[in-house]
Amino acid sequence: MVDISTKISGIKLKTPLMLASGILGTAGTSLKRIAVFGGASAIVTKSLGVEPRSGHKGPTIVKSIAGGLISAIGLANPGYEAFKEELDIAKEGGVPVIGSAYGFSFREYIEVAQALESYGASAVELNLSYPNVGKTGAFYGKHTELSYEVVKAVKESVNIPVFAKLTANVSDIVKVAKACEEAGVDAITAITSLEAMKIDVNTGRPVLGNKVGGLSGPCIKPIALRCVYAITKEVDVPVIGCGGITTGEDALEFIMAGAQACQIGTGILTRGITIFKKIAREMEEIMEKQGYRNLDEIRGIAH
Amino acid sequence: MRVTKIKEIIRETERIRTFVFEEKVDALPGQFVMVWIPDVDEKPLSLSKHKGDLTITVLAQGPFTNKMAELKVGDKVGIRGPFGRGFKIIGDNLLLVGGGVGVPPLAALADKAVEEGKNVTAIVGAITASELLFVDRLENIGARVLTCTDDGTAGKKGFTTDLLRDLLQKETFDSCYTCGPEIMMVKVLEQTKAKGIPTQVSMERYVKCGIGICGHCIVDGTGQRVCKEGPVFRDIEVEKITEFGKYRRDASGTKVYFRNR
Numbered sequence: 001m002v003d004i005s006t007k008i009s010g011i012k013l014k015t016p017l018m019l020a021s022g023i024l025g026t027a028g029t030s031l032k033r034i035a036v037f038g039g040a041s042a043i044v045t046k047s048l049g050v051e052p053r054s055g056h057k058g059p060t061i062v063k064s065i066a067g068g069l070i071s072a073i074g075l076a077n078p079g080y081e082a083f084k085e086e087l088d089i090a091k092e093g094g095v096p097v098i099g100s101a102y103g104f105s106f107r108e109y110i111e112v113a114q115a116l117e118s119y120g121a122s123a124v125e126l127n128l129s130y131p132n133v134g135k136t137g138a139f140y141g142k143h144t145e146l147s148y149e150v151v152k153a154v155k156e157s158v159n160i161p162v163f164a165k166l167t168a169n170v171s172d173i174v175k176v177a178k179a180c181e182e183a184g185v186d187a188i189t190a191i192t193s194l195e196a197m198k199i200d201v202n203t204g205r206p207v208l209g210n211k212v213g214g215l216s217g218p219c220i221k222p223i224a225l226r227c228v229y230a231i232t233k234e235v236d237v238p239v240i241g242c243g244g245i246t247t248g249e250d251a252l253e254f255i256m257a258g259a260q261a262c263q264i265g266t267g268i269l270t271r272g273i274t275i276f277k278k279i280a281r282e283m284e285e286i287m288e289k290q291g292y293r294n295l296d297e298i299r300g301i302a303h
Numbered sequence: 304m305r306v307t308k309i310k311e312i313i314r315e316t317e318r319i320r321t322f323v324f325e326e327k328v329d330a331l332p333g334q335f336v337m338v339w340i341p342d343v344d345e346k347p348l349s350l351s352k353h354k355g356d357l358t359i360t361v362l363a364q365g366p367f368t369n370k371m372a373e374l375k376v377g378d379k380v381g382i383r384g385p386f387g388r389g390f391k392i393i394g395d396n397l398l399l400v401g402g403g404v405g406v407p408p409l410a411a412l413a414d415k416a417v418e419e420g421k422n423v424t425a426i427v428g429a430i431t432a433s434e435l436l437f438v439d440r441l442e443n444i445g446a447r448v449l450t451c452t453d454d455g456t457a458g459k460k461g462f463t464t465d466l467l468r469d470l471l472q473k474e475t476f477d478s479c480y481t482c483g484p485e486i487m488m489v490k491v492l493e494q495t496k497a498k499g500i501p502t503q504v505s506m507e508r509y510v511k512c513g514i515g516i517c518g519h520c521i522v523d524g525t526g527q528r529v530c531k532e533g534p535v536f537r538d539i540e541v542e543k544i545t546e547f548g549k550y551r552r553d554a555s556g557t558k559v560y561f562r563n564r
Contacts, residue, residue, distance in 0.1 A: 024518030024528075026556040033526030046518070046556070054554035058345030059337065059381070061512040062304055073517055078556040089523075202306035203379055205341040269516050 002287045003294040004280060008238050008260050009161035009186040011096050011122050013041040015280045016251065016295060020242050020265035021047055021100040021125060021165065022073065024273075028089025035093025039277035043090060044263065045083065047100040047127045048116070049136075050108045052079040056132065057209035062198050065219060067246070069266050070196045072132040072213035075102060080115045087119040096122035098163065102136045106153045117158045124160060126150060128176075129167035129192035131214050138192075141167045144179045151183035161186035163240065168227050169195050177231045177239075189240040189263060190231055191224045217266040218244045225257055232258025232300060246271065248282020258300035304339065304381045307357070312376055315360060316434050319404065320372060324357040326382065331389025332412035333482075333505055333535040337513045339381030343370050347510040347530070349482075350385060351407035351437075353415050357382065360407040360436070386513050387534050390503055392416055394477020398470075398500070399425040399446075400463050400491050402483025406436040408505055409482050417444045424476070425449070426466045428483070432457035464490040471498050478502070485561060489548035492538060502538040508551055519556065522546055 006016045018041055024030045025046035034040045055076025064070050077083075080101075090097045099116030101124050103109035113124045128147055130137025140146045147164065155162050164180045166173055168191040177188050193214025198207040206212070224243025232239050241254030242263035251262045267275045292298050311323040328336075332353045339345040346367045351360040363372040374380070390412045397416050401409040406427055413423045423446040429435040430453045441448045449466050450458030459466060464487060471494055481491045482505035495502040508520040508529040515531030522529060524545030527536075541547050550560040 023516060024521070026518045026552070027521040027523060027526070029523045029526035030518050030521040030528075031526075052555035052557050055511070057343070058511065059304065059339050059383070060345075060517065061514065062383075069516070071512070071517075073511060073519075076511070076519065076555055078552075078558075082557055198304075200304060200306055200341070200381065203341045203381075207304055207339070207381070209344060266516065269514060 002284045002292065004283050004287070006261050006295055008240065009123060011042070011161065013096070013261060015041040015276070016255065016261035017276045017279055018042040018240070018261055018263045019044055020263035021045065021127065023265035023268060026077070028086035031090035031097065032093040034273060035095045038273040038275065039280065040095060041276070042096040042098055042122070043093065044098045044125055045087070045090070045100050046077050047075055047102045047130065048077050048080040048083055048112055049075065049102050050079060050111055052082070053077055059207055059209055062207045064196070064198065064215060064217070066217070067270055068215050068217035068219040069269065070198050070208065070213040070215050071193065072208045072210035074210060075130060075133050075136070080112045084119050087121065091120060098123045098125050100125045100127055102127040102130060104136050106150055109150050109154055110157045113154045113158050113162070117160045121160060123163055123186070124154070124158060125163040125165050125189060126154060127165055129165045131167060131169065131193065131195050132210050132212065138167045138169065141176060142170050144176050147176050148179040148183045151180045151185045155184040163187040163189055165189040165192055167192050168223060173227050174230050174234050177235045181235050181237050185237055187238045187240055187260065188231060188235065189242055190227045191243050194220050194223065216244065217269070218246050220244045221250060225253055228254055228259050229257040229302065233303060245279070246275070248279050248286055251279050251283055252286055252298070255295050255299050256302040258303065260299070304383055306379050306381050309374055309376050309378050309380065310356065312374070315436060318363045319360060319434070319436060320363070321351060321358060321360045322371070322374070324380070324382070326357045327355060328357045328385060329354045330385035332415050333389035333408050334385040334387050335534060336382050336384035336386070339383070340367070340370055340374070341379070341381065343367065345381070347513060349408040349505070351411055353411040360404065362404040383513055387530055388532060390480055390535050392419060392421065393501055396422045396477045397424070398476040398479040399423060400467055400479065400481040400483070401425065402428045402463050402487045403430070403434065404436070405483030405505070409480060410437045410440055412480055413441055413444060413446050417446065423447070426451070426463045426470070428452065428463035430454065463487060464494065467491060467494055476500050481505070485548055492541060496538065503535050504538070504541050505534050506536060506547070507534065509554055519552070
């Protein structure tokens, strides 16, 4: 019997397959559905800020090559205060709920993280990676010192585990990951969507309302995998792999690269909400065939 | 994203225009397309014909639809879709209840139903005579059309739900289809439920991605995505959608409560 359960910062997960932030996470009922019907082992909320944000004008998403999507929703969210009741509903899904937080200052990151802790989130994932809105997200993740400072500030302000989601649009993601580790981060999520764009040749105009966006989906998987491999080589805190994971084979690649768990988002487009159940089954099948009993046995074996 | 040109613009009423594009569709009535005006925005709009030239009917009522009203024949727009779940025709004797710009997807449904040899009765309502949509179009395909306006300038003075009450006292139908203001649809459902008529509702929510990935158009109660599992929902589903007739989420995801209830 194959066991694909895992654990991150003391949070038990029945499978390593979590819902990534920014996907179907605007409402508690949706998060609950992903957990119950979809089979996600943990759910990460839409990134929440201090104030409500309407996000960018459309198109917010355009299909790209090889199952990829380029998107720029623009951190649309109702603000953390409105999310208290959503989190209560999300928790009915019976799996850990991880709150994603962004801010335009250290203070805002702290404010959102503290609120999420008080609402009962199992952990907070700091969005240090979102590429499409000014001085937040990747603005922090692209500066090693800012990443260090914001993680440290939040770590000192909350008791729940703090994750940091990083961008690969930097010269050295390992350096940023190390800075987060030094600041006391409990886990690193890598990677977010890659900066990209689409131009329509009929009109000569960028298609996305924000002109540029983030590329996600199977086409970024090899890049994400390489990042996880590089980070886990140098950093001791658990790494959650994210980027184009669509099949059981994909997920196992990330585990073998050293990931503690995986996050799934764009794969829902091709495989539906039950992708979490499907990938879990595929992982078990492959592991059974290869004679692997659990994830610890294969984690990082590619090193 | 496919870019196409506007082939024809039909002025339906002062504020409502039908746009016909140089592109063919084969869709289900009730499905929608995402329409992109370069450098402006992209919005979901219902198809007003289910096949043939891609056709949408738009009320100029906000920044995007006002911009649409300024477009000319030959202008380029982007199209994604058709998306979502359309109406499913049940039985032989169909009743359509449409209010305002809720009528176009029902007109598409009427076309398909008549093609399939069904009997169609349509209750069409609007605020005033000049805003009544597709009465001639529906009559021309052989549908029985009952009209009403809030101000009594055409048809019966009153609401579609008043006409519906009178009609259901005399007749029954195999199925009912409704699209329009949500408060109207709540009342339609109450009446058809009491008479045991299966009903399908076309819901409107803030759709962003259109492909079921961003989660913005989620409805509370079921967690379904209007762009994917909707916009057409069956009555038994609507009963589980706790926000139906109560609130919707705006561009930020903040709940906005319907006022006139």
